[in-house]
Structures are given as structure tokens and as C-alpha cells.
Amino acid sequence: MSQLTPEEAVSLFLIKFLAILWEAMPFIVLGAVLAGILEEFLPQQAITRFLPKQVVPAVMIGALLGLLFPMCECGILVVMRRLLRKGLPLSCCIAYMLAGPIINVVVIFSTWAAFKNHNIETEMVGLRVGLAFLVACLTALIVHLQYLKHGNALLTSVAMPREAAPAADDTEGAPAPAKRTLGQRLSNISATSMHDFVDITLFLTLGAVLAATAKLFLPSSEVEALSRDHPFLAVPAMMGLAFLMCLCSEADAFVAASFTNMHISAKTAFLVLGPMLDIKLVLMYTRVFRRRLIVTIASSVVALVFVFCILVHLVYQWQGWTGVPVRTL
Numbered sequence: 001m002s003q004l005t006p007e008e009a010v011s012l013f014l015i016k017f018l019a020i021l022w023e024a025m026p027f028i029v030l031g032a033v034l035a036g037i038l039e040e041f042l043p044q045q046a047i048t049r050f051l052p053k054q055v056v057p058a059v060m061i062g063a064l065l066g067l068l069f070p071m072c073e074c075g076i077l078v079v080m081r082r083l084l085r086k087g088l089p090l091s092c093c094i095a096y097m098l099a100g101p102i103i104n105v106v107v108i109f110s111t112w113a114a115f116k117n118h119n120i121e122t123e124m125v126g127l128r129v130g131l132a133f134l135v136a137c138l139t140a141l142i143v144h145l146q147y148l149k150h151g152n153a154l155l156t157s158v159a160m161p162r163e164a165a166p167a168a169d170d171t172e173g174a175p176a177p178a179k180r181t182l183g184q185r186l187s188n189i190s191a192t193s194m195h196d197f198v199d200i201t202l203f204l205t206l207g208a209v210l211a212a213t214a215k216l217f218l219p220s221s222e223v224e225a226l227s228r229d230h231p232f233l234a235v236p237a238m239m240g241l242a243f244l245m246c247l248c249s250e251a252d253a254f255v256a257a258s259f260t261n262m263h264i265s266a267k268t269a270f271l272v273l274g275p276m277l278d279i280k281l282v283l284m285y286t287r288v289f290r291r292r293l294i295v296t297i298a299s300s301v302v303a304l305v306f307v308f309c310i311l312v313h314l315v316y317q318w319q320g321w322t323g324v325p326v327r328t329l
Helices: 006-041 055-063 073-085 090-099 105-114 121-154 166-170 182-217 220-229 231-245 252-257 264-273 279-285 291-319
Strands: none
Touching: 006 073, 006 182, 055 090, 055 121, 073 090, 073 279, 090 121, 090 291, 105 121, 105 252, 121 264, 121 291, 182 279, 231 252, 231 264, 231 291, 252 264, 264 291, 279 291
């Protein structure tokens, strides 16, 4: 940053800001449209019928919903908010929100492709998916304990589940509402999608501004040098970089693969934490969660990712594996 002229700094800031914004925008649009469709066509009671009554199996199913609804972390928030309002339990929504951007076919394939030439594609896919599942489920269970104590006070008004209207029970024999036409349904989908798009994009833009600013002061080359000189600092360093860079989960594997001298545990920390927690996501979370819940999610995710990735590092060290792949052409 100190070697850049003011003009170069402004130009670099604009490039990074627009890259983050345009990378995320298609997924925001897709998420908003899917949220509008869910709002219009998904019955209020249907969302909970397939879930087990036990919390742990329900959370595990929630963590795997990304296989059915593959979404980037930028778009998954609007879908999750609509699922909350439809009655999906908060713990299941948290598991889906955290694991969905990683445990889906597109991201699994992109991770495999990014590390194919490093001959560690199977390891990276297994570590990323496995740790994402564990972190998402454990965080969701921690959130469930918070929910038992605080209930819907953890949510903002726009995310609280709809309660059945009291008058509905007192209108026995009332005529059923008129069936809406296709045009009316499309209009409702458009209105819902536009509302969610504008609501979330405001915070995405602010997050992109902060992330672009951070990138000017923290070159990735310095993080890689830190990993070579102090291996046990590589994991928190890559977690910090993931938080600041705000990359899309469908592209971040190629960035992680570019750190050729980085230990596998540090790459895994980068790939697991980034889609769960970064600057733009924290700001977007404020539209759905109260501060208490945001702090719970953030602290749980950071602690769990750090502990699991340090354990991965120790296992590699114990087995005598270097954890640093050699790129092949």
C-alpha cells in the first residue's frame, strides 16, 4: 500500500470492490428469486413435515439441504430467511446457512478441480466438506441452546416465523380464499424477490467496500510468507484472510490453491471459514439476527474451525506428512 500512488490505490480499490460486488450479485439475484418462489408456493406446514422431531438428526438434515438447494453464501441468506418465516427451526436454518455454500455439487466440483494439479483434490474435498458439516452442526446445536433460552428474541422482525392468525380459529366455515391466477402469483414472486434483493444488496455493498479496503493493506503474499516461517500461525492467518477477502465459495478454492507453499490445514481453514463468516456476511446477518445471535454464531464458527484445523495440522505432523503439495502439470 505504501508503494502505491493515490491514483493507483483508488484504481486498485475500485477493481477489488467491483470484483466482489459482481462476483456476488448473480447469487444474490438467484437467492432472491428462489426466496420469492418459496414464499409463494411452499405451504406453511410442509417445511417441517419431513424433519425428525429429535434436534440432532434435524440439524444434520439441515446441513445437507445444500445438496437440494445449492446456493452461494451471498444468496443463501435470503432463502434461509424465508425458510425461517415458513417455520423451519432456527437450528436447521443455521446448519443450512453455514454448510449449504460448501456442501453442494458446484462447490465440491470446483474444489476438486482447483486442487487436481496438486494431487490433493480428494484430501481437500474430504477435509472441506467434512469439517464444514461438523462446524455447521455443532454451531447449530449451540444456537439451539440459545433459542431454548431466548426464543424468537434472537431474530429481527423480518425473520420471525409467521404465527397463525388468531382469527383463523374463530372463522370455522368461512369460505376458502380465492385461487390466485398465474399472473398474480408471478407478481407476488417478483415483489418478494425485489424486496429481498434491495434489502440484502445494501449490506453486501457496504461489506464489499470494507473488504476492498482491507485488501489494500493486507497483501496475500505476506500471509503466505508467515505460513512458511511460523506454521502454527498459518491457520489463524488464513482464517483472517478469508474473513477480509469476502470470496465466493464457488471460486475461493482457486485462490486457496494459489498459496502453493501453504499447509493443507491452513488451506482448509480458509475454505471452511470464508463461506461461513466474512465482512459482508456479518453485515448481512444484521438484517436477520440480533447481536446476541451474531456473536454466538461468529464465536462458535471461529473457535470450531480453529480447533479442527489445528487438529488436522497435528495429525499431518504426527503421520510425518508435510501437508505442502508439489504442483504437477
